Amino acid sequence: MSTGNTSAPTIRYSAVTFDCPDPAELARFYGDALGLPVVYSTDDFILLGQESAAGLGFNRVANYRRPTWPDPSQEKQAHIELGTDDLDAARARLLALGAVEPEFQPDPDRWRVLLDPAGHPFCISTLV
Structure with a gap:
């Protein structure tokens, strides 16, 4: 269906939002890990980001159910890839910030899977 307008609107990626039980806790974790400041905040939603860059949002969900990866009984709701130049140092920093390392690691020489405080x-990886 044409509207007569020949120019397409600009569409840009602005953010990914994670459902969670506590937006402040998850925003603190990712903000500290990635050096991102809070750009918007309410009791139920927090957005981290930088001027003119995509951000990360955290949305409070009542009765939130944590993912159980790698057990498929409660599938993951999102998955983010973070790049680093030092896999072991990044792993140690993220664990110190509150991440958890599951026992199952599909390819630990290439990347490490961790769980954020909400279980995502x-x-x-050094590949990203």
């Missing part, structure tokens, strides 16, 4: 799996 994410990867750190």
Whole structure:
């Protein structure tokens, strides 16, 4: 269906939002890990980001159910990939910030899977 307008609107990626039980806790974790400041905050939603760059949002969900990865009984709701130049140092820093390392690691020489404080799996890799 044409509207007569020949120019397409600009569409840009602005953020990914994670459901969680505590937006402040998850925003603190990712803000500290990635050096991102809070750009918007309410009791139920926090957005981290930088001027003119995509951000990360955290949305409070009542009765939130943590992912159980790698057990498929409660599938992961999101997955983020983080790049680093030092896999072991990044792993240690993220664990100190509150991440958890599951026992199962599909390819620990190439990347590490960690769980954020709300249980979302994410990867750190030197490949990204």
